[in-house]
Amino acid sequence: MPISIMLDAGHGGFDPGAVYNGRQEKDDALNLVLLLGEILQQRGFDVEYTRTTDIYESPFEKAMEANAAGVDYFISIHRNSFPTPNTAEGVESLVFNKSGIKYELAENINARLENIGFENLGVKERPNLVVLKRTRMPSVLVEVGFINSDSDNMLFDKNFEAIAAAIADGISDTLGSSTSMQSMTYEIQVGAFRNELYANRLLQELLRQDYPARIEDSDGYYRVRIGMFHNLDDATQMEQQLRRSGYQTLVLSAE
Template structure:
């Protein structure tokens, strides 16, 4: 899932203002920090709109629609009359605002004042039934756009927090956590088909060997190679194949040589279902069938459609495993729940080894972007990357201010 971030306003459009600061400058800080936070969740983030450029409404919305993103987050800061304060998220009138609500819930945990999640319909008779805010209205339905108002910059209390690097870090982390929960976590007690796996491949291999010692555990790796292309949870997809094939024993009507790991098209002894020439093709057909239920987009570019039953599925009709009840299997009562329960059993019975864990790269410091830009501009003479959290000496401050003074004199 690609996410594009818009740093609201820019160029000749400064946005709101408060206590001598323009909104476009504050927005850019938040947008850049948010991009880093989302990338730390291994999300595909488009940062092409993180700049101080002016875009007309048509140009901006066209760029968003052409980005290939599914979600757009437009970063803003509010202003009213100095009395209002708090965090808000605005979503389309055509959506339930699930991602907006999750973001607000995560922000509430920071103890920053929150106001509301809301949508607003256009008041123009010519736009009846459409959204009020053009960036939401003119990108729908290609892209789901939300506007995040981090706070009221003309409110003294909010402004003090909004310009504090600690709170900037907290608030952007909360937004990223809300988005991550929207994409990858369970909602309303159900388990999404798309998202990140919980189990490590070695846990599944250990479980498979314990039940069926002669099984080819390499199938697990194939699931983990292909499922992420479709944003399908590889662990649950493989566990579904375990459920359908009796731990790859193929004791039902489907036989091993069919490479049909999900019983696609199998209805009985007289119809054993689809055949696939390779294990990889069979696994991808299984993943594609799950994708047909979970998503509405076309299959990823460059992939071959192996699932001959793909077009028989009502697209997007089952975004969770529990929604597959009565769809994948008839009557299917408890079908999805059993697969999710298998995940819990494997997680508890085959704990992950420390050696299985990948090395986690260090996250980017929130101030590194500003540090690097100051160095590129020649305003900061030395590299301070290793000391970004340490207080600046008077000498560093004097040099930075003096360089700014000289730059301002050159501009004159």
């Protein structure tokens, strides 16, 4: 089954979101979401939208829509705003909390947008935002630059296609390309040693912490690995847990 993503263009209808010199956040968000959706579809993702036209739905309705559709991920696109124009700029992504694959998604999307030229303001926790709190799947809200920053708007307009592609890249970086997911398996490599002793030492250390590790030897290397995982989410969560415990990891995929 392809990975399904619901894209949400922030605001809409009577709610313009942030406004600056006649420019409305709801329009920027919708235009970007429609192009992002096309790109993700081309990459094999199953894309759904909260809205494809200028209509209003409450954040709660949007979250319920995603839950009812049973999508795997929810990505909401917004533009930021600061009380004083032209004093703040950059992209930031919001998540319910900084854990799991949503956090990784947010980091990867920010990093890709930083490559376009935006300042990277990082990932922020917003546990009270309804679309982050009430959605049952990993959800990220991306603030694609400040709508009341002339320089961010210039970046946004000049690089519109590149920005949509960058967000898609951040998603692909994290989730892989959807079409290749079906028969893929994932393993996590925690170490590769020529000396079996070192591999065994790492193996024992991992087993003591209840990691289901094993050693595979081939080509003169003893590789300490964990897995098979049949979906990337599970592999990624395990990888993050290992990294938090201080291990260097590498996710390997195979068909």
